Amino acid sequence: MRKRQIFVAAAVALFLGAPLIVRGEQEMAAGKEQEKTILDGIYLESVDLSGMTREEAAEAADRRMKEITGYQIKLWMDDQSVSVSAAELGVSGKNEETIAQAAAIGQAGNVIKRYKVKKDLEEEPIQLPLSNQVDEQAVRTALETYCSPLNREAKDYGLTRENGKFQVQNGERGVTLKLEDSVPLVADYLENQWQDGIGNVELAVEITEPRGSREELSRVKDLLGQGSTDYSSSSAARATNITNGTATLNGRVLYPGDSISVCNSMMPFTEENGYELAPSYANGTTVESFGGGICQVSTTLYLAVLRAELEVTERHNHSMIVGYVKPSMDAAIAEGSKDFQFRNNLDAPVYIEGYAAGGSLGFAIYGEEYRPENRSVTYESETLETIEPDTELTADPELGFGVTQMTQSPHTGYRAKLWKVVTEDGKEVSREEVNSSTYLMSPTKYKVGVKTDNMEASNAMYAAIASNDLNKVYEVTKQY
Structure with missing residues (x-):
């Protein structure tokens, strides 16, 4: 039991x-x-995984990815390139599945089958690919950071003139990155084409060809028109403004159909841009402003443009007469209100040459002469009306009795026209009105002292001031 x-x-x-x-x-x-290890003869890309555990293989894969993402990728924009690391382009790798696949090789089946796999690996190793993944947002950021600064505008063929001879300056193609097209292009290259080492990618760009050619600019050889004015009596500040303004226009090439804004070419009229305070016209008076005197530059260029017979598309006269050209021969500019613009209406380029030195300002326009030798053009200023300046007197209680101070110089007013006169073989064949201009009269202004304790004298002086007659002021002063 x-x-x-x-x-x-x-x-x-x-x-x-x-x-x-x-x-x-x-x-x-x-x-x-x-604890099983990966069989001999199994590689992850170039990394030998033989005898490694899964954990060891993962660490080896990470080391290889770190090495790979350190490689530089050259990003090309036409003839320019910049090198960016693969890491900055968002390259990373997730190889867990590939490592699991490597570890499973030769581990299944019976002894004979597993033995056969080992022998096959001795004869023909297996190379598994690394898995590259690309973050397109990282690609976009890298392109904006490193490639957008390589954008450049096209530089047209140009000219310089030294010692009376023209030299052609080569043009340069413009290049602009096409960001939206380039992002998937780079991502596809890194994921599917790039293997190892330094990479090269041609980005999607927009190419702008420069205008002109050596052949076209070789046509610029003849003097078409010129003009000059004198500024020797100018202050140092005004002379500086004239020199600076002239430099912005010197060397400009206008291709057929091109227009130019003289005001925009010389702006901004600031101290930072090299301009100084000097007298200028504003609302019928003389004021101090940065760039004062710059209108003499636009006026002198206007003379050359007229004689070259280019198309003037915008021109304004000064509010008051200027002393360096005859009436209707001026071209005033003022930021935001007045501009001098003209257009190359010829079939060949023109070159603008400007100089300002020793009190002499001049412009010459060169191109290909198209007018017959027996033809000439001149311009005549016709004064239609002259308006003599008035006198304006203002009482000043701070000045001694009868003391006078001029506060504004006079300007005679005018109405005028400019005529274009064409002659052939010395005979006038046409006379055409170019412009009509009106210049304001600006009175002579004085302050007159009325400081006195004599009431009778004070009343007499105020009466003289009200008459705007300086002689009466002198009479009252003499009387009292």
């Missing part, structure tokens, strides 16, 4: 312990699976 009890107890114990035994065997199997 006791033996039977022992047997039953043992059977129960065996039955209850069976799951523990099975689970223990499973855990041992899993541990062995985890």
Whole structure:
């Protein structure tokens, strides 16, 4: 009876312990699976994974990706390039699945099948690819940071003139990055084409060809028109403004159909741009402003443009007469209100040469002469009306009795026209009105002292001032 009890107890114990035994065997199997190493002859790209555990293979893959993302990728925009690391272009790698695939090779099947896989690897190793992933937002940021600064505008063929001879300056193509087209282009290259080492990608760009050519500019050889004025009596500040303004126009080439804004070419009229305070006209008076005197530059160029017979598209006269040209021969400019603009209406380029030195200001326009030798053009100023300046007197209680101070110089007013006169073989064949101009009269202004305790004298002086007659002021002063 006791033996039977022992047997039953043992059977129960065996039955209850069976799951523990099975689970223990499973855990041992899993541990062995985890400890399995990758077979010899298996590579992840160029990394030899032979004998590595999954964890070791993952670390090796990370090291390789770090090496790869350090390589420089040359991004090309036409003939320019900039090097950017693959990391900055958003290249990264997630190779867990590939490593799992490497670890599974030769681990399944019976002994014979596994042995065959090992022998095959000895003869022909397996190379698994690294998985490159690219963040397109990182690509976009890199292109904006490194490539957008390489954008450049086209530079037209130009001219310089030294010692009376023209030299052609080569043009340069303009290049603009096409960002939206370049982002997927770079991403595709990095994911599907790039293997290793330094990479090269041609970005999508817009090319703008320069205008002109050596052949076209060789046509510029003849003097078409010139003009000059004198500024020797100018202050140093006004002379500086004239020199600066002339320099902005000297050397300009206008191709057929081109227009130029003289005001915009010389702006901004600021101290930072080299201009100084000097007298200028504003609302019928003389004021100090940066760039004062700059209108003499536009006026002198106007004379050359007229004689070259280019098309004037905008021109304004001064509010008051100027002393360096005859009426209607001026061209005033003022930021925001007045401009001098003209257009090259010829079929060949023209070149503007300007100089300002020693009190002499001049412009010459060169191109290809198209007018017959027996033809000449001149311009005549006709004064239609002259308006003599008035006198304006203002009482000043701070000045001594009868003391006078001029506060504004007079300007005679005019109405005038400019005529274009064409002659052939010395005979006038046409006379055409170019412009009509009106110049304001500006009165002579004086302050007159009325400081006195003599009421009779004060009343007499105020009456003289009200008459705006300076002679009456002198009479009252003499009387009292």
